Amino acid sequence: MSDWKKICALTDIPVLGSRVVKSEKHGDIAIFRNSSDEVFAVHDKCPHKGGPLSQGIVHGKQVTCPLHSWKIELDSGNAVAPDVGCTKSFAVKTEGGEVFLTI
Amino acid sequence: MRKLKLVMVGNGMAGVRTIEEILKIAPDMYDITVFGAEPHPNYNRILLSPVLAGEMTIQDIILNDLDWYKDNGINLQTGKKIVTIDRKKRKVIADDGTEAEYDRLLLATGSNPFILPIPGKDLPGVISYRDIADTDAMITTAATHKHAVVIGAGLLGLEAANGLAIRGMDVTIVHIGDWIMERQLDKMAGLMLQQALETKGMKFRLPAQTAELIAGESGRVAAVKFKDGETIPADLVVMAAGIRPNTELAEKAGLHCNRGIVVSDTLQTFDPRIYAVGECANHRGIAYGLVAPLFEQAKVCANHLAMFGIGRYQGSVTSTKLKVTGIDVFSAGDFSGGDGTEDIVLSDPGMGVYKRVVIKSDKIVGAVMYGDTVDGSWYFQMLKDAQDIHEIRDHLLFGKSNLGDAGHKGQNSAASLPDTAEVCGCNGVCKGVIVKSIKEKGLFTLEDVRKHTKASSSCGSCTGLVEQILASTIGGAYTPADSNSKAVCGCTDHSHGEVRAAIRDLHLLSIPAVMTAMDWKTPNGCASCRPALNYYLTSSWPHEAIDDPQSRFINERAHANIQKDGTYSVVPRMWGGLTTPNELRAIADAAEKYKVPTVKVTGGQRIDLLGVKKDDLPKMWDDLAKAGMVSGHAYGKSLRTVKTCVGAEHCRFGTQLSMEMGVKLEKMLFGMYSPHKVKLAVSGCPRNCAEAGIKDVGVIGVDSGYEIYVAGNGGIKTEVAEFFCKVKTDDEVMEYSGAFLQIYREEAYYLERTVHYVQRVGLDYVKAKVVEDAANRKALYERLLFTLQGYKDPWLERSASVGVAELKKPFEDLTV
Numbered sequence: 001m002s003d004w005k006k007i008c009a010l011t012d013i014p015v016l017g018s019r020v021v022k023s024e025k026h027g028d029i030a031i032f033r034n035s036s037d038e039v040f041a042v043h044d045k046c047p048h049k050g051g052p053l054s055q056g057i058v059h060g061k062q063v064t065c066p067l068h069s070w071k072i073e074l075d076s077g078n079a080v081a082p083d084v085g086c087t088k089s090f091a092v093k094t095e096g097g098e099v100f101l102t103i
Numbered sequence: 104m105r106k107l108k109l110v111m112v113g114n115g116m117a118g119v120r121t122i123e124e125i126l127k128i129a130p131d132m133y134d135i136t137v138f139g140a141e142p143h144p145n146y147n148r149i150l151l152s153p154v155l156a157g158e159m160t161i162q163d164i165i166l167n168d169l170d171w172y173k174d175n176g177i178n179l180q181t182g183k184k185i186v187t188i189d190r191k192k193r194k195v196i197a198d199d200g201t202e203a204e205y206d207r208l209l210l211a212t213g214s215n216p217f218i219l220p221i222p223g224k225d226l227p228g229v230i231s232y233r234d235i236a237d238t239d240a241m242i243t244t245a246a247t248h249k250h251a252v253v254i255g256a257g258l259l260g261l262e263a264a265n266g267l268a269i270r271g272m273d274v275t276i277v278h279i280g281d282w283i284m285e286r287q288l289d290k291m292a293g294l295m296l297q298q299a300l301e302t303k304g305m306k307f308r309l310p311a312q313t314a315e316l317i318a319g320e321s322g323r324v325a326a327v328k329f330k331d332g333e334t335i336p337a338d339l340v341v342m343a344a345g346i347r348p349n350t351e352l353a354e355k356a357g358l359h360c361n362r363g364i365v366v367s368d369t370l371q372t373f374d375p376r377i378y379a380v381g382e383c384a385n386h387r388g389i390a391y392g393l394v395a396p397l398f399e400q401a402k403v404c405a406n407h408l409a410m411f412g413i414g415r416y417q418g419s420v421t422s423t424k425l426k427v428t429g430i431d432v433f434s435a436g437d438f439s440g441g442d443g444t445e446d447i448v449l450s451d452p453g454m455g456v457y458k459r460v461v462i463k464s465d466k467i468v469g470a471v472m473y474g475d476t477v478d479g480s481w482y483f484q485m486l487k488d489a490q491d492i493h494e495i496r497d498h499l500l501f502g503k504s505n506l507g508d509a510g511h512k513g514q515n516s517a518a519s520l521p522d523t524a525e526v527c528g529c530n531g532v533c534k535g536v537i538v539k540s541i542k543e544k545g546l547f548t549l550e551d552v553r554k555h556t557k558a559s560s561s562c563g564s565c566t567g568l569v570e571q572i573l574a575s576t577i578g579g580a581y582t583p584a585d586s587n588s589k590a591v592c593g594c595t596d597h598s599h600g601e602v603r604a605a606i607r608d609l610h611l612l613s614i615p616a617v618m619t620a621m622d623w624k625t626p627n628g629c630a631s632c633r634p635a636l637n638y639y640l641t642s643s644w645p646h647e648a649i650d651d652p653q654s655r656f657i658n659e660r661a662h663a664n665i666q667k668d669g670t671y672s673v674v675p676r677m678w679g680g681l682t683t684p685n686e687l688r689a690i691a692d693a694a695e696k697y698k699v700p701t702v703k704v705t706g707g708q709r710i711d712l713l714g715v716k717k718d719d720l721p722k723m724w725d726d727l728a729k730a731g732m733v734s735g736h737a738y739g740k741s742l743r744t745v746k747t748c749v750g751a752e753h754c755r756f757g758t759q760l761s762m763e764m765g766v767k768l769e770k771m772l773f774g775m776y777s778p779h780k781v782k783l784a785v786s787g788c789p790r791n792c793a794e795a796g797i798k799d800v801g802v803i804g805v806d807s808g809y810e811i812y813v814a815g816n817g818g819i820k821t822e823v824a825e826f827f828c829k830v831k832t833d834d835e836v837m838e839y840s841g842a843f844l845q846i847y848r849e850e851a852y853y854l855e856r857t858v859h860y861v862q863r864v865g866l867d868y869v870k871a872k873v874v875e876d877a878a879n880r881k882a883l884y885e886r887l888l889f890t891l892q893g894y895k896d897p898w899l900e901r902s903a904s905v906g907v908a909e910l911k912k913p914f915e916d917l918t919v
Contacts, residue, residue, distance in 0.1 A: 005919050007917055007919065008917050012912070012917075014652075014653060014913075015653065016627060016653040016654075017652075017653050017913070019913075019916070019917050020916045020917065021916070021917045021918065021919055022916045022917070022918050022919075023918075023919050028916075031917070034627075035626060035627045036626075049667070050668075050669075051667075051669065052665075052669040055657040055660075055661070055665060055669070056630070056657070057629075057630040057633060057634070057653070057654065057656070057657075058653065059625065059626075059627050059628055059629045059630065059633065060625055060626055060627065060629075062629075064629065064630035066656065066657040066665055067665070067667065069630060071630075082544075082554055082555045101919065103919065
């Protein structure tokens with residue numbers, strides 16, 4: 001089960017920013033870092049019109065999609081009400097300044 | 104710590120809104136008990152009329168269901184009427200003996216209908232129109248009886264009459280005034296409304312005074328007798344002759360009352376432990392009967408009950424909207440006329456349109472509209488903002504949308520639109536969807552409607568229409584926010600103006616510093632406030648404040664324009680719209696090399712390469728840089744292009760070298776960030792082929808120099824630029840244009856185009872600062888040039904071969 005894959009150093013992701021992980025099997029995965037150095041991973045596709053969430057503005061534990069400003073909860077992948085929708089989230093952790101992802 | 108006890112008497116909209124506000128800001132401070140005389144949870148009293156008219160059911164208008172009270176730990180006691188307040192022992196006692204102690208008491212007892220003191224007023228079949236029980240009584244009676252008489256032609260009376268007529272009753276409205284709704288409408292609008300209601304089958308008696316209600320054989324009311332002796336049949340009499348604040352309980356407890364429970368600006372009564380909100384309260388001599396002011400009171404009251412102690416209620420200006428399907432009428436402010444006031448009137452009874460705006464000292468003090476009410480919110484907004492209107496006076500009555508609005512076929516009467524009419528052309532939202540959301544989800548503000556339906560949330564050109572739909576659905580409950588005091592976003596209560604001032608006065612240099620200094624409610628803002636703060640910081644303190652790329656929209660971070668599929672578009676700058684074979688060759692080569700699917704000529708006289716993958720951007724910029732090309736900023740809240748015509752270089756009509764002037768302006772302004780996008784144009788003669796009349800700054804060459812026009816806009820809504828000044832030399836064009844753009848950069852709110860900035864502050868003001876005050880103009884111009892000093896081409900900094908590694912990182916993907 002513990003199939004953790006090392007992705008990058010935490011410092012490779014800007015604070016309140018993101019990086020995109022290319023995966024052949026799962027498509028693009030967006031990895032986010034918030035202001036408390038928490039890291040999140042979700043499918044880089046907004047449930048609304050498929051916008052690349054990785055390109056949005058990160059605030060708290062949410063990201064605002066750059067296309068039509070839907071807000072997505074980074075831990076669950078759920079859209080913030082009143083919008084309804086969900087994008088897949090992935091398990092992610094940081095250890096010793098490195099970021100690991102399991103997919 | 105022991106929780107404090109908060110008891111609320113009255114379970115209506117104002118009181119429950121206060122509780123909601125308290126729960127938002129101090130959820131753990133109080134144990135809350137609520138007493139309501141009605142057996143229902145809090146419902147939307149405003150929507151009783153649609154229930155009566157059969158458009159909705161009681162279930163639809165419940166705002167807070169029983170679960171809401173349970174989930175928030177509120178002890179709800181319905182069907183119990185508080186009869187005594189023991190202020191010494193600090194407890195309230197209900198009619199069934201139930202007692203509750205309080206540390207703070209909130210009175211929200213609402214109002215009682217005024218019952219005419221005439222013989223027969225207590226007969227069966229005589230009711231008022233206040234609550235669910237009254238509404239039920241009317242619905243039942245309408246099914247079995249024929250004749251209804253409504254006494255009082257105010258808002259409530261007419262809505263009751265409309266509902267009863269729809270339910271098949273023969274309705275007569277009796278009114279003491281010379282025309283209907285005389286407190287909300289002037290005579291002309293009142294007459295037009297009366298005619299419209301008459302065509303719906305209602306009858307009117309006015310001016311008429313009711314003398315007596317006469318009982319029939321069954322003991323039930325059977326007829327209404329007037330002062331002049333005439334009688335008409337009546338199986339149902341609805342008294343809608345006004346309301347009186349319900350102060351019985353407060354007076355009995357010895358609280359100071361005077362046509363309402365007298366409260367201070369913090370909604371506190373003369374007993375400091377007791378507060379009062381809503382229709383029962385008298386604030387500065389006024390007891391409000393509409394919902395919007397009550398919600399403002401609720402917010403302030405909650406702030407004090409939560410012991411924040413900073414809110415202050417200073418009274419409200421109200422507007423009125425009748426909720427009768429298919430009839431548009433609107434009024435706001437004081438339209439009684441009088442000394443020093445002027446009327447601007449547009450009257451076309453044949454078309455069913457009447458508009459009257461009352462003006463005093465160049466400010467709107469009142470407005471009455473019938474038929475075409477789409478600009479009601481606009482007038483109301485200017486009234487509340489006390490905006491000087493002398494510059495727009497000549498076209499004030501034609502409304503905000505008289506010119507160039509697109510996307511909803513120029514519709515201007517919300518209530519008469521069919522449900523299927525498309526209101527928001529951007530998001531494809533029709534009227535029915537908006538009305539349904541407002542009713543079912545209990546929406547009260549434009550923001551709510553935008554969130555839930557997306558209508559008017561994109562380009563905003565249908566905002567006026569959406570506001571009118573909102574107003575006609577919920578009536579007087581709707582109030583537009585003060586544009587000057589509107590909070591930046593949900594993360595703060597501060598307005599754009601306050602934030603700008605604080606950044607300037609406190610010399611704040613970073614977003615966290617602003618958020619700390621101004622008590623931001625969220626840890627790092629949101630996608631609305633962060634870009635605004637970042638702009639205010641970098642424009643107030645150039646070369647000093649920290650520019651935060653993570654607080655810029657993706658286009659300004661990636662220096663390209665994001666497209667619907669997540670690819671980007673690249674637009675190389677072509678100074679003044681000029682290019683060379685060499686540049687065109689480089690663009691063609693790049694388009695082929697990176698397999699660009701679409702190549703398009705833009706409106707700003709350059710070439711757009713659409714569909715570029717993000718990781719190709721640094722490589723493409725590298726190739727373009729080698730051909731000497733730089734970023735076109737086709738993506739930013741920044742200078743876009745300077746469009747030029749051919750001018751005196753080639754054109755046989757040209758009087759000035761417009762291409763050269765355009766190139767000079769564009770080079771000067773390269774890399775200028777601004778509150779919103781900025782477009783310029785230079786034409787070589789008054790034929791104006793560069794379309795300078797719809798640009799933020801438009802320069803038109805004439806034989807003796809240049810005319811400068813400002814604050815035009817060719818987008819969502821066409822706005823013709825206004826004449827600013829005439830100058831002689833190229834250097835003066837640079838200085839005046841630069842100074843105008845700098846004052847806009849320093850004073851406009853984020854996302855405010857030049858046209859909206861100039862409309863807000865007035866063209867006279869801007870002219871005084873830029874045209875007439877030479878020293879100030881030069882200072883502005885110097886500050887602009889200082890800001891732009893040392894701007895580096897963002898493409899070169901991120902290009903594949905010579906770019907900075909850290910800046911290139913966001914363009915590189917990771918793999919697993």
